[in-house]
Amino acid sequence: MSSAEAVSTPPSSDLSASEYQYNYTYVAPLAMAQSVPSSQKPTLVWYGQSVWQILRIAHNTLKWKREEAQRKQAQSNPSTPAPAPAPDEMSVDLTHLGLGTLDLTHMDKLPQPGAEEKGLFGELAQLGEAAKLAGQCALLAERSFKQELGGLMDILKSVVGAIRDKPTGRPGSMQDYFNLFTTLPLPTAARSFEQDATFAWMRVAGFNPLVVRRARASEDTLGLNDAQLSAVLGTGDTVQQALSEGRLYLADYKALAGVINGNFPDGPKYMFAPRALFGLPRGSGPRQLRPLGIRCGQDSSGHPLYTPADGEAWLQAKTAVSTADVTYHEMISHLGHTHLLVEPFVIATHRRLPDDHPVSVLLRPHFEGTLFINNEAQASLIAPGGDVDMLLGGTIQASRAVTVTSLLNDPDFDFTQGMLPRELERRGVMDPSLDYPYRDDALLVWGAIEKWVRAYVGIYYDSDAAVQADAALQAWSAELVSQEGGRVKGFGEDGVAGKLTTVAYLVQAITMLLFTGSAQHAAVNFAQAGVMTFVPLAPGAAYRAAPSSRADASLNPGLDFFPPLDMAAQQLDFLTLLGSLHHTKLGDYPLLWFKDLRVHAALKQFQEELARIGDTIQQRNTSRYEPYPYLVPSAIPQSINI
Known part of the structure; x- marks a missing residue:
């Protein structure tokens, strides 16, 4: 397919859609955005949170370096006291990035940036010994925000790559994998792996x-x-x-x-x-x-x-x-069935639904950051020679083919079959005798989202005829399934591609989108830092x-x-970054986002129900074999933004 064939032209009657064009070659033949519009790029706060995580990772590596030197000293000369720490052994030289030397000794005193704080890291005067580090971290975030340092993985590699004497070689014992965790948390399941x-x-x-x-x-x-x-x-x-x-x-x-x-x-x-x-x-x-x-x-x-x-x-x-579960997770459950499933909906929504269209108003907060992070993935993470190529067992070409097959050729999965209640029924896992935390918690969140969507949609569509009469909605639906559009498999009522004629299916489709971009992605993404950083697991x-x-x-x-220790350390670093960044929270829409006052009561009920679900899950976790924290609503972002 030529590049000319790969990119479709937006409707000439809708100039606002010119930024959103399809590309079918990045992960061929799936539909992705040709480029990332400026409005879809992350905020400075997002970059601040990302940089903070990267410095946590560097801090862990520096501490490993110190402890490894002490272990070698104890092995070679057990009777000789360990040497005093060198003044700069917890520092990383980022002169090549124009940031000088960062002393990470007080990294644990540097708070994670949040939207409510003044600046990225609050009042520097209150940070004491971490004040200088906070200023350098803010500068690193600002330069990243201005796209001066490459993509997110480039920044991680620039910072951690500046540390000499990192883990390498074959492990001498299983303890070598445990030793990689110095300041980063060891997954609780590691001790019983x-x-x-x-x-x-x-x-x-x-x-x-x-x-x-x-x-x-x-x-x-x-x-x-x-x-x-x-x-x-x-x-x-x-x-x-x-x-x-x-x-x-x-x-x-x-x-x-x-x-x-x-x-x-x-x-x-x-x-x-x-x-x-x-x-x-x-x-x-x-x-x-x-x-x-x-x-x-x-x-x-x-x-x-x-x-x-x-x-x-x-x-x-x-x-x-x-080992198989990791590849299945990364290429199907994570990349395929969340990131790339949602992407065509982002594009079609911006191309076919006006910004003030009620469906567009509801969907757009749940699409924040998705085009950007997906573009980063196709350009570096799943590219030949990228992190996924390094870490997974198959060739990158074969691994990418698994993703494509899961979306286009799997008889057991498509957009409609993937709706949580149907998917659980298909697998035959609804028997309450089966202790299944993902199922139990996910159904609670799905139910809350579905109730919120039904209330919202009911404000604007009082009958099936109203859905059928909405020309923009019908154009959106048609583009989603078109080969010149989103190429979404399985979107439509009664197995008919693009059929959208009832309020009931509209509610289910929007629920699927909101759940996939928030809760489903949270379940597979944050477990990367919670479980997958420990390689033996x-x-x-x-x-x-x-x-x-x-x-x-x-x-x-x-x-x-x-894996050898360099790959284990890379997996620890890579998945800590991807699985630790919580940006936005399910149910928290921007202030005054919904101009229609009729929406506010339903939104309040949604937020209150999410809080009750959080309490329920926290109580469940007190008696489970291991806590399952990934579907606690307060830890679920609104969208796929990492």
């Missing part, structure tokens, strides 16, 4: 709680026998009984079956398409999944079944599943093949499966 209970918990409350589904047929049981099942679920239980009672669940990563193993930057690396079987013990009330068996590939004849009785082979099989890639037998596993240390 090898336990079967934690492995199962990740499928329902981890970074990607979106794959597990109910087992439907005997082939879903992976060939597990009764003895193997009863060893985990209890004496006398059988495979057929558990299957017929709906107590078996499968995490199937068949979407990754075509991924080609990568080797950048220091491979070879390995990717898998495993299947993992889980079960609920007999009983009543909500119960936690227990892992029963794993095959590390789709072909049963070529991939043995491993169970919890298999020792080292079982540990390595679980690692294969965790979430290896971006495997560095040896899956075990071909129990004997093979026993001859090869499981540690060899995991």
Whole structure:
């Protein structure tokens, strides 16, 4: 496809749409924005928050450098006292950025910038020893805001790259991964990462709680026998009984079956398409999944079944599943089903709906920053040689193909099928016996958003005829599904592309957009910093093949499966930045955003319900295996802006 074919011309009758043009080559053939209009670029406060996170990461790296030197000193001369800290060992030289040397000693005293503070970091005089650092940080944010330092990842690499003697080489023990966390928080699940209970918990409350589904047929049981099942679920239980009672669940990563193993930057690396079987013990009330068996590939004849009785082979099989879960998460659940699903709606809304159109007024705050961050992703993160290419097990071309397939060719997913209640029903995971924090919390937030949208839409559309008579809305719907427009699969009533004739479907479609851009993205994004920074919990890639037998596993240390320390440190830095920046809050619209006074009562009810949901989730978290914080409404941004 030529560049001329890749970019469509906006309607000549709508000059305001000239900034919003489609491109079909960035992540071909998906629809993205050709460029980012100036009005869609982040605010200075957003850059201030980003820079603050980057300096937190640098502070962690400098502290690791100091502690690593102390460890080496203790190993070589155990009787010799550790040398006194050098005056500049907590400093990073950013002279190349025109910022001089930043002393991060007092980084913990520098508050995260917020919109309510004076300037980016409040009154410098009140920051004491951190005042100079605050001034330098503000300057770094201002230069970033003016686009003088490249993209967000460029800034991260410029700052952390200025630190010498960073982690490198193969780990000597698992402790080396723990040692990477000095000032940044270690995920709470890290201490139990090898336990079967934690492995199962990740499928329902981890970074990607979106794959597990109910087992439907005997082939879903992976060939597990009764003895193997009863060893985990209890004496006398059988495979057929558990299957017929709906107590078996499968995490199937068949979407990754075509991924080609990568080797950048220091491979070879390995990717898998495993299947993992889980079960609920007999009983009543909500119960936690227990892992029963794993095959590390789709072909049963070529991939043995491993169970919890298999020792080292079982540990390595679980690692294969965790590795697949990272790629599935990043390329499908995160990039595909949030970032790139929402993008065409941003473009079409600006092209087809006037700014004062009621649907446009509601949607635009939920689109803030999305075009910008998506452009950053396609230009650097998922580009050849970018961070995703470095960290994931497959080639970047194969990984990107997984994303495209998930949006255009997956028979189980499209815009309408992806609506939360339908998606949960499709996977067969609505049984309350299954302890499933993502499902339970997500349904609360979806319900609140749906109620808010229904009230809002009802103000402007009192009948289906009103929806049909809205020419702008109909043009918007038609463009979303057009091959010369948004190319959105599955948007429309009754399986008809672009059909938008009822108030009910309009409410569901807007609910899907608001939920995806806020809560769904929060669930998959912030778990990056909450779980995925610790590589043994979430290896971006495997560095040896899956075990071909129990004997093979026993001859090869499981540690060899995991990434080298430079990739582990890069994963820690990269995902801390992406998973820590909370900008805006669900339900908090700009002051006087809604000029129509009829909206205000419904908005107040929405905000009050979100607060109640937050209390409910916090109470639930007191009795869960691990807290699941990612859908607490106060921690959910309005839009995909990171």
